[in-house]
Amino acid sequence: MSFSKVGVVGTGVIGEALIGALLRFGVPKDSILISEKRDERKGEILQKYGVAMLESIESIDTLLLAVKPQDLITTIQEWRMNSHSLPLIVSFAAGIKIGAIEKILGNKARVVRVMPNTPMTLGRGMSAMSVGAHVTKDDQEWVHRFLKTMGEVIEVSEDLQDAVTATSGSGPAYYFAFTEAMVAAATKLGLSEADAITLAKETLVGAALMVEKSGKDLKTLRENVTSPNGTTAAALKSFKDSGLEDLVLAAMKAARDRSIELSS
Numbered sequence: 065m066s067f068s069k070v071g072v073v074g075t076g077v078i079g080e081a082l083i084g085a086l087l088r089f090g091v092p093k094d095s096i097l098i099s100e101k102r103d104e105r106k107g108e109i110l111q112k113y114g115v116a117m118l119e120s121i122e123s124i125d126t127l128l129l130a131v132k133p134q135d136l137i138t139t140i141q142e143w144r145m146n147s148h149s150l151p152l153i154v155s156f157a158a159g160i161k162i163g164a165i166e167k168i169l170g171n172k173a174r175v176v177r178v179m180p181n182t183p184m185t186l187g188r189g190m191s192a193m194s195v196g197a198h199v200t201k202d203d204q205e206w207v208h209r210f211l212k213t214m215g216e217v218i219e220v221s222e223d224l225q226d227a228v229t230a231t232s233g234s235g236p237a238y239y240f241a242f243t244e245a246m247v248a249a250a251t252k253l254g255l256s257e258a259d260a261i262t263l264a265k266e267t268l269v270g271a272a273l274m275v276e277k278s279g280k281d282l283k284t285l286r287e288n289v290t291s292p293n294g295t296t297a298a299a300l301k302s303f304k305d306s307g308l309e310d311l312v313l314a315a316m317k318a319a320r321d322r323s324i325e326l327s328s
Contacts, residue, residue, distance in 0.1 A: 079130035189215035230319035
């Protein structure tokens with residue numbers, strides 16, 4: 065199976081990250097073809113990466129769809145696709161089911177659905193992929209290796225994609241919101257806003273690095289910071305008494321349910 069020519073439809077934040085990943089993955093820039101409806105953005109991407117315009121999908125092997133979910137179906141319908149020469153379709157649109165794409169392209173379409181998150185733009189993303197019935201082993205291996213250039217990858221059944229969306233897809237915003245709350249609390253305790261931002265931000269980054277590099281699980285890391293009857297213990301007790309786990313579960317259920325609504 066050849067994957068030498070790749071089309072990228074949509075060159076927003078995710079689309080541009082995909083172009084950069086393709087180049088790191090070893091795809092020559094003249095084998096990366098883009099489609100972008102915004103003229104100014106189109107010119108910017110062409111000049112920055114030296115890629116070419118996608119005029120027809122007939123000559124490409126893989127098509128990466130990085131358009132907004134509300135635009136994906138319309139975008140697909142605009143392409144005149146021959147059912148005997150369809151490329152591998154990899155969709156990064158949240159909430160759009162494989163079946164919805166197959167309904168337009170035909171049941172023989174090879175479709176992979178991916179739920180990424182924004183840290184992929186820094187090469188530290190989390191992607192979950194689900195495969196359609198006609199995706200080959202070569203297809204799966206290529207997509208998995210490609211996604212690894214942008215971070216970690218897992219494969220899940222499609223019925224779990226809404227849970228993935230609620231966990232890693234929306235997840236970065238949860239950590240940002242919690243860190244914002246820490247900044248607000250620190251200023252109410254008397255710290256300047258600048259110092260509060262530095263303290264909260266660097267604590268977030270440092271804690272993340274400990275999760276990655278210490279080799280210890282989350283429970284052990286938490287316990288190592290928590291002296292009996294100490295300051296951390298007092299804070300964690302307040303979290304528990306306030307129902308932190310229930311609050312997080314309710315938030316993630318809300319995200320999961322909204323993802324289901326958007327895909328129906």
